[in-house]
Amino acid sequence: MPDAILSLSNITKQFGSLLASDDVTLDLRPGEIHALIGPNGAGKSTLIKQIAGEIQSDSGNIHFDGQLINEFDAVARSRMGLARTFQVSSLMPEFSVLQNVMLARQSVSGKVFRFFRPVLGDKSLVEPAMAQLERVGLADRAQMRAADISHGERRQLEMAVALALEPKAFLLDEPMAGMGPEGSKRLTGFLDGLRAQAPILLVEHDMDAVFALADRISVLVYGRIIATGTVDEIRGNEDVKRAYLGEEA
Amino acid sequence: MTMNRETLINSILAIALVAVPLIAMGMDEPFIITLATKVAIFAMAGVGLNLVLGFGGLVSFGHAAFFGIGGYAAGILASHALNYEPIMESPFLIEGTTQMIVIWIVALVVSALVALAIGAITLRTSGVYFIMITLAFAQMIYYFAISWPAYGGEDGLSIYVRNGFPGLNTLDPISFFALCAVMLGIVMLFSAVLIRSRFGLALQGARQNAQRMTAVGIAPFRIRLVAFVISAMITALAGALYADLNRFVSPTMLSWHMSGEIMIFVILGGVGRLFGPLAGAALYIILEHLLGGVWEFWQLPLGVLLLIVVLFARGGSVGVLAGERKHA
Numbered sequence: 001m002p003d004a005i006l007s008l009s010n011i012t013k014q015f016g017s018l019l020a021s022d023d024v025t026l027d028l029r030p031g032e033i034h035a036l037i038g039p040n041g042a043g044k045s046t047l048i049k050q051i052a053g054e055i056q057s058d059s060g061n062i063h064f065d066g067q068l069i070n071e072f073d074a075v076a077r078s079r080m081g082l083a084r085t086f087q088v089s090s091l092m093p094e095f096s097v098l099q100n101v102m103l104a105r106q107s108v109s110g111k112v113f114r115f116f117r118p119v120l121g122d123k124s125l126v127e128p129a130m131a132q133l134e135r136v137g138l139a140d141r142a143q144m145r146a147a148d149i150s151h152g153e154r155r156q157l158e159m160a161v162a163l164a165l166e167p168k169a170f171l172l173d174e175p176m177a178g179m180g181p182e183g184s185k186r187l188t189g190f191l192d193g194l195r196a197q198a199p200i201l202l203v204e205h206d207m208d209a210v211f212a213l214a215d216r217i218s219v220l221v222y223g224r225i226i227a228t229g230t231v232d233e234i235r236g237n238e239d240v241k242r243a244y245l246g247e248e249a
Numbered sequence: 250m251t252m253n254r255e256t257l258i259n260s261i262l263a264i265a266l267v268a269v270p271l272i273a274m275g276m277d278e279p280f281i282i283t284l285a286t287k288v289a290i291f292a293m294a295g296v297g298l299n300l301v302l303g304f305g306g307l308v309s310f311g312h313a314a315f316f317g318i319g320g321y322a323a324g325i326l327a328s329h330a331l332n333y334e335p336i337m338e339s340p341f342l343i344e345g346t347t348q349m350i351v352i353w354i355v356a357l358v359v360s361a362l363v364a365l366a367i368g369a370i371t372l373r374t375s376g377v378y379f380i381m382i383t384l385a386f387a388q389m390i391y392y393f394a395i396s397w398p399a400y401g402g403e404d405g406l407s408i409y410v411r412n413g414f415p416g417l418n419t420l421d422p423i424s425f426f427a428l429c430a431v432m433l434g435i436v437m438l439f440s441a442v443l444i445r446s447r448f449g450l451a452l453q454g455a456r457q458n459a460q461r462m463t464a465v466g467i468a469p470f471r472i473r474l475v476a477f478v479i480s481a482m483i484t485a486l487a488g489a490l491y492a493d494l495n496r497f498v499s500p501t502m503l504s505w506h507m508s509g510e511i512m513i514f515v516i517l518g519g520v521g522r523l524f525g526p527l528a529g530a531a532l533y534i535i536l537e538h539l540l541g542g543v544w545e546f547w548q549l550p551l552g553v554l555l556l557i558v559v560l561f562a563r564g565g566s567v568g569v570l571a572g573e574r575k576h577a
Contacts, residue, residue: 052464078466090464092457095450103454106447107466113475114447122447165465 004029004063005169005199006051006082011060013043013050013223020046021057022223028169033191033200035210038220039243044203045087047220048173051201052084053077065168079107081168085161085175087203089154093147097138097157100146101129104164132160136190152183159190170200176209188212211235219243255571259524266430266527274423282422283494284538288530289429290491295514295526296436297483302512303521304444305476306456311367311383312511314390315360315481317503319488321394322356323349324406324498331409347412349419349428352489360485361478363390368477372470384505391503405499412493419493429490433527436483441523443479452476484511513551517558519565528566 004027013021020043028034036044049055051062053074062069069077078084092100102125106112109124119125133139136156141149146157155175162170175191176184188209194200195215204210210217211231218228221243227234234240266289273281294316301307329336329345337343346352371382395403411419419425443449455462455469462469492498501507510533518529533551540547562569 054460054463074463075466075468078464084464086460086464090458090461092454092461094457095454099450103450103462103467104465106450112447112451112467112472115443115449116446118442118445119447119450120445125447161461161465 003066005065006201007063008047008051009061009063011047011050011062012058013046013055014058019223021050021060024060024220024223024225026218026225026228028199028201030199031195032215033195033202033213035202035204035214035217036220037204037207037210037217042220043223044220045173046223048084048171048201048203051077051171052082078165081165081198082171083162083165083167083169084171085158085173087173087177089151089158091146091154091157091161093145095146096143097133097146097149097153097160098126098129098142100157101132101160101164102126104161105129108165129164132164135163136160137186152179155179155183155187159187167198169198170194170202172200173203174205175202176204176206184209255522255524255567258528258567258570262524262527262531266433266531270423270426279422282426284534286422286426286429286494287491288527288534289426289433290487290494291511291514291530291533292527293429293433293436293487293490294484294511295518295530296433296440297480297485297487298511299515299521299526300440300443300452300480300483301473301476302515303519303525304449304456305452305473305480307372307473307477308380308512309371309383309477309480310380310505310508310512311371311385311387312481312484313503313505313507314367314387315364315484316488316491316507316511317390317394317498317500318360318363319356319485319490320492320498320502321400321406322359322485323352323412323489323492324408325400326352326355327408327410327412328400328406347410349412349414349489349493352412353486356485356489357482360481364478364481365474368474368481372473372477384508387503387508388505391500391505394500394503401499403500405497405501408492408496408498411496425494429494432486432490436486437523437527440483444523448472448475513555515565517555517565519567520563522565522567522571525565525567532566 007027009025011021011024024047038044050057053072064082065080102119105125105128130139130142133142136159138153138156138160141153146154159175176187179187184206191200191213214231216228216230217234218225219234219240226239226243227237266285270282270285298309298312301309326345327347330347335342335344367386371379374382400406413419414428417424417428451467451472455472459469488502514526514529514533517532518527519525536551537547540550558565
């Protein structure tokens, strides 16, 4: 097995009587898209939150980039190169599209406590931020308020912010949600190329996208991973069919 | 063109602040100069609060603590100097002073340290808890001042002669006004620069979406703490000037009424607007002296006005006149 950039071993998380993550073991290898699928309420978003450091696991270990990161908070994990997008777009609504990306660049630069130079004239932030907006096709919206762009464009902006962090791995929580067929197709093409930059842990409901993109798929049901394998292995797996995909798949 | 309209309104406010006392000087009305000085000082206290309240989204109900610390810095240092009693003799000698510049530095340093301590605790909470804990800390300092007889306790402390500034007769009303107006100008300029900087972007980001801040790897807490300290320092500077204006400092400057008043300046003028505190402080003083002269319940219409602003005009009076702000 090539050295995984991200690996989870025996992750457990319980909310009251609900076992949200039940002994989850999973890894993400360089250059791959690893899709995490499962019915609603299976614990996919909870798992993403544990990886991102937003909630603590009850037990188990998370290694990232050769380090044990159990004790790291979300800020530290982001700074290590773990970039996540949110299922429901989480942006700065009053900032311009450009400012949203610049904030990420500011974090990468490591120089946040600067009090005098006007940020909008700072080429070392504006230029790389614009470059990411161009990559996702939002350059012409750069000066609009994030609150005023369309839902699909906000999804693209989420991607641009994650890209601007130049991460070592992406955690994408349903990036296609509410995108429409045209947008999903474009994003699928984009993610296909992105895996060369950094591996992607992809939570997604859009099965066309998952089957088109995934190198490996893990299926989460009631907090447990019931199968991990290639697209063909998962398609052929009887447990998965019963639990999730239904008879037609 | 809303931004230009706001610039126009800001210019009118700035010109009015300078013109009114000049005209009053011509008409030999020193009381009006004193009122204008009060506006400038209150506006400065508001500029401090606006940094955390307006741009940082942190509703501090304890800024009287810093206003009062500034006031007591002026009062305590001056009283020691005027009585020829050193503040401390061992291990090394610290004497009082009647020099404003030294007083300001002391006010800035002490308020920064106190704000660092208060902020480090209060900023771990949010919402109503933050409001209540900042209030609680300010009240602690208030009761401390009341029960400390060395500096007048409840009766406060008089500054017999207004403290001095090199090359300026500070007892001359228009000179002291000019000093306060210039200080206000500096503080507002600093505030304008600050909110456009990297730090300002992060501060406003932390207000809008702390989850997103964390996800891009910037801890909101540190940003807010630094903003809280800077904000407290500005308000303390205003407090030092206010003590010199009245030549008197008392625990009233530390009470929660004062925190509320500073908050009213910001809200009345426009939360998160650079000139909001100036508009708010001016409106407050005008109301107090026009209505207060004829009706002792002048705070009733003030309350109604505040209610209207909060319910219908979130941008405050500057917001009503200048229209919706575009992006930050």
